[in-house]
Amino acid sequence: MSKETKNIMIVGVGGQGSLLASKILGSLLLSEGYDVKVSEVHGMSQRGGSVVTYVRYGEHVYSPIIDEGEADYIVSFELMESARWLKYLKKDGQIVTNTQQIDPMSVVLGAEEYPENLVEKMKEKGVKVDALDCLSLAEKAGNIKAVNVVLLGRLSHYFDLPEESWIKALENNVPAKLLDINKKAFQYGKEA
């Protein structure tokens, strides 16, 4: 087990289901024997705003939050959010992002523009970006809300953990009636 504390940031738009993703990750990492801290956002920021959840694990974790230049992974539910939080990525860190774009109100109202070619621009900076259309994959799995589990499936690529552990964490954290959809979503993300 790595002694060094590792950092995962989950970013997105309030209401997209990032709390469940962090719950699954937290439960997985705890069962793998790590000390874990997960820091969430509740309250007003949840109402469609930019939200971030911090997941930290290692031998002994102190700070509950992740600072600029510290994230090993940024898991993003929305494309611009991955770019917004980019400065939190560690050198050689990995971004796993949904390509879905949700316009913030200033863009909806035409006061600002949604920045273009974000994946390319991040790659030009030497950032490792794994971008996939999670919304379509979630829809294919049977529920557009399963975007979070599609992303986790993709993230599992980068972890040296047995698939059974991920599936078990899913089983422990999603309602039984939605388990099949979520297992499919995980596989689609993993194989994408």
Add this chain to the structure above:
Amino acid sequence: MKQLMLGNAAVARGLYEAGVSFASSYPGTPSTEVTEELAKYDEVYSEWAPNEKVAMEAAFGASLAGRRSFCAMKHVGLNVAADPLYTMSYTGINGGMVIVVADDAGMHSSQNEQDSRHHAIASKVPMLEPSDSDEAYRFAKLAYEISEEFDTPVLLKMCTRVAHSQSVVETGERVVPEKKEYVKDIRKYVMTPANAIRKHPVVEERTRKLSEYGYDSPLNRMEISGTELGIITDSTSYQYVKEVCGDTVSILKIGLVNPLPDRLIKEFASKVEKIVVVEELDPIIEDHCKALGLKVSGKDILPMTGEFSRNIVAKALGIEEHKGVALEDPMPPRPPAMCPGCPHRGLFYALTKNKCTVLGDIGCYTLGSAPPLNAVDTTLCMGASLSSIHGFNKMGGEETEKKTVAVIGDSTFMHSGMTGLANIAYNQSNSVSIILDNSITGMTGHQQNPLTGLNIKGDPAGQIDLEALCRAMGIERVKVVDPYDLKECDRVIKEELEAAGPSVIISRRPCVLLKKVEKKPPLKVDTDKCVGCKSCMKLGCPAISIKDGKARVDNTLCVGCGVCSEMCAFNALA
């Protein structure tokens, strides 16, 4: 069993194991989940009270009855409950009593950034400050022992990063202490001047004893590692210090932040050459150290505002900050917005259309201040809308009366809007008060209130009739509108602004996020009919945008409320 627990859930577990029998709270981010989690234990009587003052006084009553009691609130809630707190400090308790107060440095979901440690000092009530879930759990249990040993309520101070972070906790079993007998004791419980005069020196003596208790209490601890630098710290600041320095500096970690342990602080100071105090918000420990005659550094190198982080502490200590790369493109900000289908939107649109001055209150509807509605003029504190419109109209006269309204949520109205309305009814201002009744306490994540007919467990409870209440308070004009009906909202608002005398408009429709609210299929845009006039955009619904000159509905966001179709003169949205 070892488990990952939210700080607030860990407090609840500690309370449960400490044998708490009674809990009464008013929800407020980031304190809400303590009481929600506690309500899951059937052995504990739990409830939502109308406000924090009522909750604290109810918990006082339960303590008086001889049981361990509890209440929770956010930092600003303690202002509301400050009145009982400051005098309970004198009366003391019977059964142990603990009060959670949750601060919100960084103002993730609050209107100010006040530091509750001031309340502990001013009320002379002991305050414990955990730095993670495990401490939150253990301190909650220990707080009851302190409460009963020192005959005082005890404050347990949380903050957003402890309350809403999960870390590992190893739980134990519930032990319920024997019920204490209630014995009539006028000198203890009746705070007439004569009795209070006798009590005040007792309180001062208690504070001295607690400062000494802090010397070898497990709440405070020294981690000695070298003599060059000593850091005195509390709460999450401790975690950031450890993140930056590890075991390379000496640390005095304070868990009993009021009263501060003078002897321990002096002893620590004698072991190190230089002291830095690392604490969020106000320089409370720092000023105390200075009053002890110690030379310390603190707010000269660390910020007074906002949350700390690893980098902020590193910078202050002259250690390298971590840095990442950023894109040159400016990222449009994404502030929170009213949800698609939010019942407040239609009402706010009608207010904007009528160019109303809107004195606002605390709740999701504060989001009506954002573009394009820009509807809200003021947000101050719970209940301020109804109190301030009275003064505004008394001084504005007809000029303001014809265009000003107050807006307040159903839960906020029960919290402290009623007294403002009583003033309007009593001193007769020509004011229009709009109660946004979405049948739930919304922003804190759906808690029941005295108007919903359900209790904290979702079981049937007493239900106050809002219309009857307003009428009973002397408001003759009480109207109810459906905020999805834009024409009706417009008509009633105009009518009530014109009418003489005080009036109440109840804008009633349940929060769209409630499970019981049926969601309809997303609306479709008929692109042949849509002329791109952007009328629908005036609502500021996150689900509608304009793409290629036509309206577009995002079917992952739209809940089919249909309010936008009322805006469309071309029947393009259906």
